[in-house]
Amino acid sequence: MAGPNLLSDGVADAQTLPSWNEGPAKQAIVRFVRDVTTAGSPTFVPPAERIAVFDNDGTLWAEQPIYFQFAFALDRVKAMAPAHSEWKTTAPFNAILSGDTKAFLASGEKGLMPVIAVTHAGMTTDEFAKAAADWLASARHPRFKKPYNELVYQPMLELLEYLRAAGFKTFIVSGGGIEFMRVFAEKTYGIPPEQIVGSTGQLEFRMGADGKPALVKLPQIDLVDDHAGKPVGIQRFIGRRPILAFGNSDGDHEMLQWTAAGTGPRFMAILHHTDADREYAYDRTSHVGKLDKALDEANARGWTVVDMKRDWIRVFPRE
Amino acid sequence: MAGPNLLSDGVADAQTLPSWNEGPAKQAIVRFVRDVTTAGSPTFVPPAERIAVFDNDGTLWAEQPIYFQFAFALDRVKAMAPAHSEWKTTAPFNAILSGDTKAFLASGEKGLMPVIAVTHAGMTTDEFAKAAADWLASARHPRFKKPYNELVYQPMLELLEYLRAAGFKTFIVSGGGIEFMRVFAEKTYGIPPEQIVGSTGQLEFRMGADGKPALVKLPQIDLVDDHAGKPVGIQRFIGRRPILAFGNSDGDHEMLQWTAAGTGPRFMAILHHTDADREYAYDRTSHVGKLDKALDEANARGWTVVDMKRDWIRVFPRE
Numbered sequence: 001m002a003g004p005n006l007l008s009d010g011v012a013d014a015q016t017l018p019s020w021n022e023g024p025a026k027q028a029i030v031r032f033v034r035d036v037t038t039a040g041s042p043t044f045v046p047p048a049e050r051i052a053v054f055d056n057d058g059t060l061w062a063e064q065p066i067y068f069q070f071a072f073a074l075d076r077v078k079a080m081a082p083a084h085s086e087w088k089t090t091a092p093f094n095a096i097l098s099g100d101t102k103a104f105l106a107s108g109e110k111g112l113m114p115v116i117a118v119t120h121a122g123m124t125t126d127e128f129a130k131a132a133a134d135w136l137a138s139a140r141h142p143r144f145k146k147p148y149n150e151l152v153y154q155p156m157l158e159l160l161e162y163l164r165a166a167g168f169k170t171f172i173v174s175g176g177g178i179e180f181m182r183v184f185a186e187k188t189y190g191i192p193p194e195q196i197v198g199s200t201g202q203l204e205f206r207m208g209a210d211g212k213p214a215l216v217k218l219p220q221i222d223l224v225d226d227h228a229g230k231p232v233g234i235q236r237f238i239g240r241r242p243i244l245a246f247g248n249s250d251g252d253h254e255m256l257q258w259t260a261a262g263t264g265p266r267f268m269a270i271l272h273h274t275d276a277d278r279e280y281a282y283d284r285t286s287h288v289g290k291l292d293k294a295l296d297e298a299n300a301r302g303w304t305v306v307d308m309k310r311d312w313i314r315v316f317p318r319e
Numbered sequence: 320m321a322g323p324n325l326l327s328d329g330v331a332d333a334q335t336l337p338s339w340n341e342g343p344a345k346q347a348i349v350r351f352v353r354d355v356t357t358a359g360s361p362t363f364v365p366p367a368e369r370i371a372v373f374d375n376d377g378t379l380w381a382e383q384p385i386y387f388q389f390a391f392a393l394d395r396v397k398a399m400a401p402a403h404s405e406w407k408t409t410a411p412f413n414a415i416l417s418g419d420t421k422a423f424l425a426s427g428e429k430g431l432m433p434v435i436a437v438t439h440a441g442m443t444t445d446e447f448a449k450a451a452a453d454w455l456a457s458a459r460h461p462r463f464k465k466p467y468n469e470l471v472y473q474p475m476l477e478l479l480e481y482l483r484a485a486g487f488k489t490f491i492v493s494g495g496g497i498e499f500m501r502v503f504a505e506k507t508y509g510i511p512p513e514q515i516v517g518s519t520g521q522l523e524f525r526m527g528a529d530g531k532p533a534l535v536k537l538p539q540i541d542l543v544d545d546h547a548g549k550p551v552g553i554q555r556f557i558g559r560r561p562i563l564a565f566g567n568s569d570g571d572h573e574m575l576q577w578t579a580a581g582t583g584p585r586f587m588a589i590l591h592h593t594d595a596d597r598e599y600a601y602d603r604t605s606h607v608g609k610l611d612k613a614l615d616e617a618n619a620r621g622w623t624v625v626d627m628k629r630d631w632i633r634v635f636p637r638e
Contacts, residue, residue: 048511125554169513182558192367193558194488194514200555205547205573213576215554222541222555228524235444235534236519236541237556239501239512254524257532 017162019155019314025269025306029159032267033166036243043265045243047167052244053197053234053255054160056174056181058289059248059271060189061152062141064280066101066288068148069176072135074101076119084118105287117219121201124214125179132183144316149184154317156271159246160189168244173197173234175226175251179217197237199225230255243267253294256303268303270294275309279316336481338474338633344588344625348478351586352485355562362584364562366486371563372516372553372574373479375493375500377608378567378590379508380471381460383599385420385607387467388495391454393420395438403437424606436538440520443533444498451502463635468503472590473636478565479508487563492516492552494545494570498536516556518544549574562586572613575622587622589613594628 020026035043057063087093092111095103178198202218225233245259248271339345354362376382406412411430414422497517521537544552564578567590602610
């Protein structure tokens, strides 16, 4: 396998990570990759152990003003409403249908569960994948007026590719639904379905009267792959500890801690959203993607904090 | 990637699958691999979709006289017994300690659960992996007097390698415990931890007082990856339908049905244990690895049935 294009210590040529400004973040990435790929070096890591994990919402694609999968769920409720006249008087559906997204979001898990149940369950996995793909093809982001899967971060696409060229296996480890992400992740990020770890619901195998089997999505949640659920998801699905972890919120804190606690070279990074002009600026008090304790620990332990405004030449891919 | 070494229709040279006798089973394998790898052919399958799934117990390694993981659990109970004097009078531990394996096995799930709880939970994932590795290094099979992980099938090792050379990604999909298999599968089969699907227990992330995080195995079962649980495990972990499935018992029936129900070329195979001299002969009435309904369906639908006695030149690897 051709190694990445590296010059001397922490210095890459202009073709490496072209959407990243020269600076401490890019230097730290390039130095880490050089360390683990240099044969004979004490920091060398065999390719099989080069496991890199990435959060999705706010790390690989945007997450404001609401998680994109929430936008999908809300649009699904609206599309299904004509067949559910009872929703007009039932919370949280009445709030959603009257456009009061704020009231719905304020209802927390109690409001979210019935919405997940009707929009993400009671159908086969194939039917769900089609609904998600159709939505991605037609829905537009309220601010950028683009399909949601175009609001991915160009510098992160380059990083994924750079790591794979250096023999890494790249995984998503996200609080998002695993079946939702699998619809677009392979084409968008080059990450195949079997390298996606996410929140999972229970599935039921059913043999149809026609002899055709189906897998039906049930409303019961199996794993919430967020916070302490992330190391659990990593162990369950991947079965070994990553050497690189990249997140952007306190939901990634335990994944970063779990990665940091391994032996040998490690790379922990946080994307700090600091760019209200090109994207969004938020951290300690945000309702979406709150970044507080993980930022303190990153600063205290010298993890790489990527400052979007400072470190990225470009945020989204060119049209 | 170098393709497999293929001659004309269904005919391989002598270097291909050398432990397989020339015959319908080997021919069917070689023909299928040629079909899906021939660029431009209507049966061509892109490499990313070449997903092959294998049962483990009785398909990649032996499973008689009892599942090897049961032997591990029983040995663990015996090793832990000095610290548990109460087990002398408590079922099922008293049966195990007095050597009455038959009574323990007859107690079914009711007897198994407390044994799993004490031997597979209440420790960190690292501690469990060490216990399993230590056992594999020291335990010997009662009939063959060899380490259990040497009782793998040479023809299947060749098949795994043959498929990988043809661009397949090989997965284990087993009722066995995922953490148990991960201890030996990479070295033994060339299948990395992240390509192992198995039964899973719940895990808990705990931050130690020393700031070191750990994952603790809990006694609650999360997924029993057997029978209808196998398609569920495939969807949850892999996220796409295999084009090749290989099993040996009714526990693999639904996995074979799920694989068969996809579109495009498919290959479904069952290993029939017919060789009491070199290994074991069992099927419809066996307590371990019962093969009955899946054998009927295989015969009715023309799935490949591998007859161990007829089709395999060698069963286990050379010393």
